Structures are given as C-alpha cells and as structure tokens.
Amino acid sequence: MEQMTTTDDADPRGLIREAYRIEDITAEQCRSIFLDWALSVPTEGDPKAAIGALLARYEAGAPQHPMTAVLREGSEGGGLPRRRGGWRGRRN
Numbered sequence: 001m002e003q004m005t006t007t008d009d010a011d012p013r014g015l016i017r018e019a020y021r022i023e024d025i026t027a028e029q030c031r032s033i034f035l036d037w038a039l040s041v042p043t044e045g046d047p048k049a050a051i052g053a054l055l056a057r058y059e060a061g062a063p064q065h066p067m068t069a070v071l072r073e074g075s076e077g078g079g080l081p082r083r084r085g086g087w088r089g090r091r092n
Contacts, residue, residue, distance in 0.1 A: 010050035010057075013040055019067045020058055027066040034070045051075045 011017055015037045019030055041047045051074045059068050 009045075010053040011037065013037070015040075016054050016058070016067065016071075020062060020065060025066060027069065030067040030070045033067070034074060038074070048075060048077075 015033050019025060019033045022029075038047060041050060051071055055068070055071050055075060058065070058071070062068055
C-alpha cells in the first residue's frame with residue numbers, strides 16, 4: 001500500500017488547504033469538504049496516513065479550526081466503512 005507522506009500527496013486538489021483559508025467556515029462545511037477529499041483519495045493510497053500528514057501540517061497553527069476537529073475525527077475512524085443497507089440493515 002502506498003504511503004502518502006507529502007502534503008501535496010495528502011491534498012492533491014488543495015481542498016483541505018482551502019478550507020483553512022475560508023473565514024467563518026462551519027463544521028458542517030468542513031465535513032462536506034472532507035467527504036469530497038476522502039472520495040478523491042486514490043484506492044491504493046492510505047487515507048489515515050494522509051490525514052496524519054494534514055494534521056501535522058495544520059493542527060499546531062489552527063487547533064480550534066473546525067477542519068482540525070474533522071481531521072481528528074477522521075484519524076480516529078474505525079477502518080473501512082461497512083454497508084448497512086439491504087435486508088440485514090432492516091432486521092430487528
């Protein structure tokens with residue numbers, strides 16, 4: 001699995017960088033930007049490593065920023081998401 005170690009590799013479209021530049025951005029907007037970013041991570045990439053690189057770059061300078069909180073939540077995620085639809089999702 002490819003490790004994303006540089007900031008450019010971690011945020012090739014600059015979505016996270018731009019989120020930090022938006023004044024008065026909300027947590028909901030940051031979550032939306034994060035989702036867009038997450039969907040653009042290459043399948044062979046390591047999202048947790050990319051999130052770690054982004055936190056290393058932005059957390060110290062903006063610890064109270066909503067995107068920092070979203071990145072922290074993303075770094076604590078429990079692995080790959082599981083599908084919850086279908087008949088098993090509707091069982092009691």
